[in-house]
Amino acid sequence: MSAHTHGSQTQDIDHAAAAWVARLDRGALSPEEDRAFAHWLAADIRHAGAYARAEAIFAYSERAKALGAGFDPADFRVAPGGAFGRRRLFVGGAAAAAVAGAGLLSYAYLLPTEYRTTRGEMRVIRLTDGSVMTLNTASIATVRYTPLRREVILREGEALFDVAKDRDRPFVVTAGRIDVRAVGTSFAVRRLGAAPMEVLVREGIVDVQRQSRAPTAPLRVPAFTRAVAVDTPGISAEAVEVGIDPDAIARQLSWREGMIAFEGITLGEIAEDFRRYSDTRIIIEDPVIAAMPVTGRFSAYDPQGFARAVSVSLGLQSGMTPSGMVALWK
Amino acid sequence: MTRIARERTLWLMQNVLPHEPALRAWLRRKPVGNLEVDDVVQETYAILAGLESVHGIRNPKNYAFQTAYSVIISHLRRSRIVAIRTMADVDLLGVMIDEPSLEQQLSDRDELRQVAQAIAGLPDKCREVFTLRRVEGMSQREIAERLGISENTVEKHVAKGIRLLMRIFGRGGKGGDYSSKGSAKEASEGEADDASGKLRD
CATH class of the missing domain: 1.10.150 (DNA polymerase; domain 1)
Structure with missing residues (x-):
């Protein structure tokens, strides 16, 4: 940072930083590119700064996802004089999704639905019975509901299940050849590559059982327990660790931080969910607003950003209360 | 780093x-x-x-x-x-x-609109690519397939989009806060941002 006489220097650095962020967004770097990138970063501290800033700005543009598929740039082009062109702010992918969802509801019992997350992504999925599945990064789960059973096959990754009570329809998560059966509870299942399947029970009781023609008695796993199930004949489950303290469970589930996506979850529930991530609470006094369903992807650390995005899409007002909470109102 | x-x-x-x-x-x-x-x-x-x-x-x-x-x-x-x-x-x-201040907080609530406006103001092809990437969440490869252009071209449009957003955000997306040392080119673009939300490049 010696000679700053050229006004175009900043532009050149920004230019290079934007090019690297776009390149990284495209996919993994080749070894040569990786060296070139490291070399460029190390050449001048301003390079590293411009790069960090470019990443932050690119991440910021991700908020555009909340605009939904109906986004028409023409709606947002600013007319001379500063007024909006057509001013038709979208009313949310949520409404469209709700309509589509109603039509599909009857098929939901028959057709398995696959949910996936990419690396670094997390999704909160409201299932048709009111249970909520939270998928961690790089996970795949198939959900199939029948009148007799609620089935989830965790193909890869990790998921937390908050199961709605339904005594007549057990909720069964299958990972490999291990079944985890619950009636109404909260538990996480982890299936990472060839590692033994892990169950962590946060609330209630689940039964863990290896699939077999001659089934052995299920292993009953109570709350605050971690069970590691090894898929070998003759052993249904082993290495049960009981009495895990709630803090440890919370830590194990800390992957739920970061970006979260909601599908058809009501604002009231989301406000509750945000409480887990931030001291800044979202206050919704109007029950009509609290019942509005929202679909979108947001930073779990940013309740204000969430409230702003939602207020624009649902035609609400948002702001800070004197006590530092985020409020949403009509 | x-x-x-x-x-x-x-x-x-x-x-x-x-x-x-x-x-x-x-x-x-x-x-x-x-x-x-x-x-x-x-x-x-x-x-x-x-x-x-x-x-x-x-x-x-x-x-x-x-x-x-x-x-x-x-x-x-x-x-x-x-x-x-x-x-x-x-x-x-x-x-x-x-x-x-409370006012600042409230005036920030149009962030989503700000992002939407910024994307809307990008040059045509760049805007199309950026919308597919950011609003629809398609990967660069998927965008290339959809639009029938090379991945390199998609990457260049994404880079250009980021570059133009870098000029807007943080530097006066709300106007009047442009770089003190802006060249004539940058200054004129700054005015364009404020007046019409459009970007030339």
């Missing part, structure tokens, strides 16, 4: 980016020697990106301003010509920053 962690990127996005216009305005009000505002801002980002942890930072705005201040001080020390006058100026920089 290699690739910045996603977590840190999000922290910068949420805690520093929103205060960048104020930081720039503050730096411009107190010019120090021939230090450029852009340089100080970039170096500040580099330091914040390189911190081992940001968990202890209670007031990120304050922290960002203090970091910028330390950048100035270290440059003055290195330059060895620390005129008394300059040091007095820098001392004025030391007064610390208050919390964002």
Whole structure:
């Protein structure tokens, strides 16, 4: 940072930083590119700064996802004089999704639905019975509901299940050849590559059982327990660790931080969910607003950003209360 | 430093980016020697990106301003010509920053609209690519397939989009806070941003 006489220097650095962020967004770097990138970063501290800033700005543009598929740039082009062109702010992918969802509801019992997350992504999925599945990064789960059973096959990754009570329809998560059966509870299942399947029970009781023609008695796993199930004949489950303290469970589930996506979850529930991530609470006094369903992807650390995005899409007002909470109102 | 962690990127996005216009305005009000505002801002980002942890930072705005201040001080020390006058100026920089006012908070609530406007203002092809990437969440490869163009071309459009957003955000997306050393080209684009939301490139 010696000679700053050229006004175009900043532009050149920004230019290079934007090019690297776009390149990284495209996919993994080749070894040569990786060296070139490291070399460029190390050449001048301003390079590293411009790069960090470019990443932050690119991440910021991700908020555009909340605009939904109906986004028409023409709606947002600013007319001379500063007024909006057509001013038709979208009313949310949520409404469209709700309509589509109603039509599909009857098929939901028959057709398995696959949910996936990419690396670094997390999704909160409201299932048709009111249970909520939270998928961690790089996970795949198939959900199939029948009148007799609620089935989830965790193909890869990790998921937390908050199961709605339904005594007549057990909720069964299958990972490999291990079944985890619950009636109404909260538990996480982890299936990472060839590692033994892990169950962590946060609330209630689940039964863990290896699939077999001659089934052995299920292993009953109570709350605050971690069970590691090894898929070998003759052993249904082993290495049960009981009495895990709630803090440890919370830590194990800390992957739920970061970006979260909601599908058809009501604002009231989301406000509750945000409480887990931030001291800044979202206050919704109007029950009509609290019942509005929202679909979108947001930073779990940013309740204000969430409230702003939602207020624009649902035609609400948002702001800070004197006590530092985020409020949403009509 | 290699690739910045996603977590840190999000922290910068949420805690520093929103205060960048104020930081720039503050730096411009107190010019120090021939230090450029852009340089100080970039170096500040580099330091914040390189911190081992940001968990202890209670007031990120304050922290960002203090970091910028330390950048100035270290440059003055290195330059060895620390005129008394300059040091007095820098001392004025030391007064610390208050919390964002309620008004600022409220005026920020159109962020989504701001993003939408910024994307809408991108040049045609660039806007199409950026919308597919950011609104629809398609990968660069998928965009290339959809539009029947090469991945290289998609990457270039994404880069251009990022570059244009870098000019808008943090530097006066709300107008009047443009870089102090903008070239004629940049200045004219700044006016274009404010007047019509459109960008030329």
